[in-house]
Amino acid sequence: MLYREAGQFRTTYAEDMAIFPIRQDRIALAILLGIAFIGVPLLADFDIWPFGSDYLLRAILLPFLILALAAIGVNILVGYCGQISLGSGAFMAIGAYSAYKLGTGVHIPLASLDFAISIPPLPVLLAILLGGLTAALAGILFGIPSLRIKGLYLAVATLAAQFFFDWVFLRVSWFTNYAPSGSVNAPTLDFFGLNVGTPIERYMLCLIFVTVFAVLAKNLVRGNLGRQWMAIRDMDIAAELIGIRPLYAKLTAFAVSSFIIGVAGALWAFVYLGSWEPLAFSIDRSLQLLFMVIIGGLGSIMGSFVGAAFILILPIMLNLIPTQLGVPLSTETITHLEFIIFGSLICYLLIKEPHGFARLISIGKEKLRLWPFPY
Amino acid sequence: MVRNKLMLAAAILSGGAFASPAAAQNEQFIPILSYRTGAYAVNGVPYANGVADYYNLVNERDGGINGVKLLVEECETGYATDKGVECYERLKGKGPTGAAFINPLSTGITFALTEKTATDKIPIITMGYGRADSKNGAVFSYNFPLLGTYWSAADIAIQHVAKEVGGFDKLKGKKISLVYHDSPYGKEPIPMLQVLAQKHGFEFAPIPVTHPGVEQKSQWLAIRQNRPDYVLLWGWGVMNGTAVKEAAAVAYPRDRMIGVWWSGAEPDVTPAGDQATGYKALMLQHGAGKFPVHADLEKYVYAKGKGASEPGKVGEVLYNRGMTNAMLGVEAIRKAQEKFGKKPLTGEQVRWGLENLDLSDVRLKELGFEGMLKPIKISCSDHEGAREGRVQQWDGKGWKIISDWYTANLSNTEPLVDEISAKYAADKKIQPRDCSKES
Numbered sequence: 001m002l003y004r005e006a007g008q009f010r011t012t013y014a015e016d017m018a019i020f021p022i023r024q025d026r027i028a029l030a031i032l033l034g035i036a037f038i039g040v041p042l043l044a045d046f047d048i049w050p051f052g053s054d055y056l057l058r059a060i061l062l063p064f065l066i067l068a069l070a071a072i073g074v075n076i077l078v079g080y081c082g083q084i085s086l087g088s089g090a091f092m093a094i095g096a097y098s099a100y101k102l103g104t105g106v107h108i109p110l111a112s113l114d115f116a117i118s119i120p121p122l123p124v125l126l127a128i129l130l131g132g133l134t135a136a137l138a139g140i141l142f143g144i145p146s147l148r149i150k151g152l153y154l155a156v157a158t159l160a161a162q163f164f165f166d167w168v169f170l171r172v173s174w175f176t177n178y179a180p181s182g183s184v185n186a187p188t189l190d191f192f193g194l195n196v197g198t199p200i201e202r203y204m205l206c207l208i209f210v211t212v213f214a215v216l217a218k219n220l221v222r223g224n225l226g227r228q229w230m231a232i233r234d235m236d237i238a239a240e241l242i243g244i245r246p247l248y249a250k251l252t253a254f255a256v257s258s259f260i261i262g263v264a265g266a267l268w269a270f271v272y273l274g275s276w277e278p279l280a281f282s283i284d285r286s287l288q289l290l291f292m293v294i295i296g297g298l299g300s301i302m303g304s305f306v307g308a309a310f311i312l313i314l315p316i317m318l319n320l321i322p323t324q325l326g327v328p329l330s331t332e333t334i335t336h337l338e339f340i341i342f343g344s345l346i347c348y349l350l351i352k353e354p355h356g357f358a359r360l361i362s363i364g365k366e367k368l369r370l371w372p373f374p375y
Numbered sequence: 376m377v378r379n380k381l382m383l384a385a386a387i388l389s390g391g392a393f394a395s396p397a398a399a400q401n402e403q404f405i406p407i408l409s410y411r412t413g414a415y416a417v418n419g420v421p422y423a424n425g426v427a428d429y430y431n432l433v434n435e436r437d438g439g440i441n442g443v444k445l446l447v448e449e450c451e452t453g454y455a456t457d458k459g460v461e462c463y464e465r466l467k468g469k470g471p472t473g474a475a476f477i478n479p480l481s482t483g484i485t486f487a488l489t490e491k492t493a494t495d496k497i498p499i500i501t502m503g504y505g506r507a508d509s510k511n512g513a514v515f516s517y518n519f520p521l522l523g524t525y526w527s528a529a530d531i532a533i534q535h536v537a538k539e540v541g542g543f544d545k546l547k548g549k550k551i552s553l554v555y556h557d558s559p560y561g562k563e564p565i566p567m568l569q570v571l572a573q574k575h576g577f578e579f580a581p582i583p584v585t586h587p588g589v590e591q592k593s594q595w596l597a598i599r600q601n602r603p604d605y606v607l608l609w610g611w612g613v614m615n616g617t618a619v620k621e622a623a624a625v626a627y628p629r630d631r632m633i634g635v636w637w638s639g640a641e642p643d644v645t646p647a648g649d650q651a652t653g654y655k656a657l658m659l660q661h662g663a664g665k666f667p668v669h670a671d672l673e674k675y676v677y678a679k680g681k682g683a684s685e686p687g688k689v690g691e692v693l694y695n696r697g698m699t700n701a702m703l704g705v706e707a708i709r710k711a712q713e714k715f716g717k718k719p720l721t722g723e724q725v726r727w728g729l730e731n732l733d734l735s736d737v738r739l740k741e742l743g744f745e746g747m748l749k750p751i752k753i754s755c756s757d758h759e760g761a762r763e764g765r766v767q768q769w770d771g772k773g774w775k776i777i778s779d780w781y782t783a784n785l786s787n788t789e790p791l792v793d794e795i796s797a798k799y800a801a802d803k804k805i806q807p808r809d810c811s812k813e814s
Contacts, residue, residue, distance in 0.1 A: 053468060054464055054468065055465050055468065058464045059460065059461045059464035059465060063457070063461075104802075170557055170583070170585075180562065180563070180565065180566040180795060181482070181486070181506065181559035181562045181563050182558070182559055183482075183483065183486040183559040185486075185799070185802060185803065187802070188803070272457075272460070273456065273457065273460065273487050274487060274490050274491065275486040275487045275490065276456065276486075276487065277456070277483055277486070277559050279455075279456065279483065279558060279586060280456055280457065282586075316461065319451070330449075331409065331411055331450065331451040332412050332416075332420075332451065335411070335412045335453070336412065
């Protein structure tokens with residue numbers, strides 16, 4: 001009853017091709033966006049618990065949004081195009097460091113030519129987007145091996161990207177503006193004369209980025225390009241036989257994915273951390289993003305969000321519960337318990353539902369469609 | 376059934392996680408950021424125990440600070456910057472007045488929090504670590520690298536080397552390498568050592584070791600080839616013990632290795648066994664050993680079974696450092712209470728207490744820290760307060776103090792502090808405070 005589609009007729013091609021052809025989906029999404037865009041700021045503004053506290057906004061929602069964005073990027077590459085990547089952390093780092101360089105001004109002295117290339121500090125928004133673009137270029141470069149190698153071998157090749165860029169940002173002090181400690185500070189977040197400083201402003205900024213990119217990504221994977229990616233993922237030789245160029249399909253997947261991951265990296269550095277070092281984008285981050293995609297659901301934009309929430313928020317919750325219940329456990333016991341529970345939950349989930357949360361949600365939707373007359 | 380269970384779990388999750396803290400009104404909240412797990416746990420655990428025990432002692436022995444009980448909560452960071460930020464956000468608003476101050480115990484977390492704490496008006500105490508330029512309190516209003524920065528440490532280390540080789544003029548042409556943890560922590564001393572190398576004419580070579588530091592074979596092979604006269608070690612956790620073992624493997628004399636004060640505790644040398652004999656390290660004033668305050672701890676905390684550590688480990692280097700760290704924070708609150716009243720204070724008020732902190736020999740004796748620390752006086756322009764250290768040597772069983780007190784040479788460190796902090800102020804558009812007008 002809740003989810004009956006009877007009577008919803010589509011009379012034009014445009015309606016048939018809509019992102020959300022079912023009315024209930026549209027309503028649910030509108031409510032969700034309404035809560036995210038209007039509800040949360042209002043609740044925070046009126047100081048309504050728990051939204052009034054900085055903690056929820058700054059320590060949970062902000063990293064959730066940014067990592068969800070990165071997970072969308074990883075999902076395009078791994079979930080839609082089937083190119084396993086362990087280099088996502090590196091692409092986040094490229095986004096972050098190039099946005100940092102562009103945001104603080106680039107100066108390349110060419111001593112032999114007695115000439116220097118100087119770019120004045122760019123507006124932060126532009127710097128973040130260009131950071132994504134730089135990551136896209138690097139993504140294309142490191143995607144080239146994918147034309148010859150597949151699967152685990154490709155994963156190892158992208159792992160090389162991870163270690164290479166870790167090394168570059170640690171070693172080449174030009175990228176950190178010669179900061180003595182190698183830790184850099186993001187420029188102040190000014191957008192068109194507006195300073196984005198408070199937690200709620202930062203939240204809104206990330207929310208806008210995530211929404212725009214999620215919609216773009218969703219449309220992309222539904223369209224011609226997305227279908228090419230999926231064809232390559234499902235069977236590359238068959239795809240080639242029906243006229244899909246693997247070179248084009250694979251490299252676009254790398255480019256789009258790295259672009260989104262790069263933007264997420266810039267946001268992670270500028271908006272969440274404010275000051276960072278290469279360790280913030282280490283191999284741990286790559287694995288975390290890959291787990292998000294696997295748990296959330298390969299080949300699902302929504303799955304990226306659910307996966308990000310699971311991987312990021314569950315450990316925090318597991319950490320908070322004993323304290324809140326007043327159970328006197330030492331922090332190391334809690335941390336070890338957290339590892340055990342988290343690990344077992346992942347195993348259980350992947351055995352029960354190898355396609356991740358996205359599949360669970362679509363099963364739920366199927367059931368709702370038939371409710372109350374299951375068969 | 377399943378659904379009910381799920382609902383219950385969801386209720387616990389959502390309700391439990393965000394329950395607003397119901398705190399008593401006469402309590403001062405102090406967050407503890409620590410790491411008892413991960414690659415740095417061997418050093419993180421004794422430190423965290425020292426911190427926890429000292430707060431406990433203040434509550435048990437004195438009933439708090441002038442009747443204001445200390446309310447502490449620990450949060451595990453695992454030395455990860457993003458987890459540290461999460462912990463900070465979680466704990467900063469707790470208690471009736473919010474966090475009094477925060478000790479991140481990681482240079483990376485310090486960097487990430489520097490801007491946030493200034494906005495939230497919560498002092499960030501980084502005793503013996505953190506960013507060295509934050510000594511300049513006019514720019515870094517809320518950072519307090521008490522007792523010594525890495526630049527002071529670098530200066531002291533070179534002073535000791537100069538003494539061993541027979542004077543600063545003998546440093547010319549000597550080769551000194553720095554084996555460091557490749558993170559902000561390890562990189563901090565490099566600019567200072569470069570300045571000193573230029574001044575004294577020694578050859579300086581920085582040798583990075585990647586996180587967490589268990590893989591250092593190639594670095595020590597390079598040292599075997601290059602044969603530096605001295606090796607400075609800027610490591611932490613598992614990296615220290617590994618470095619000592621690798622030095623033994625390439626037969627580099629351990630008595631020509633000098634660790635920073637974070638590389639000079641028991642867990643750093645015991646894994647290497649006999650190979651560590653002769654290894655030297657700086658001391659952040661105090662070393663291992665028991666002082667009058669430990670007797671109080673025994674009486675008020677351990678006798679009641681409330682101690683955090685194994686009793687045998689009380690008095691180790693890092694345990695003592697944790698205690699010292701906690702004591703300085705407590706004394707800052709006590710100082711601030713003189714001005715703002717005997718009630719829970721906000722971070723901004725505690726900052727005043729820190730900037731006016733003045734621990735004389737007499738006061739240190741009252742506190743039971745006599746012989747452990749030298750007097751320390753903080754001011755608005757000098758957030759470091761004291762820059763003294765000694766050198767200790769591991770004789771296979773314990774640390775032996777082998778040098779007199781060194782005081783870091785301000786004429787070496789100050790120009791660098793001014794330069795880097797001015798750059799930070801310009802980047803962040805901070806108008807430095809006029810410290811002559813601060814009361």
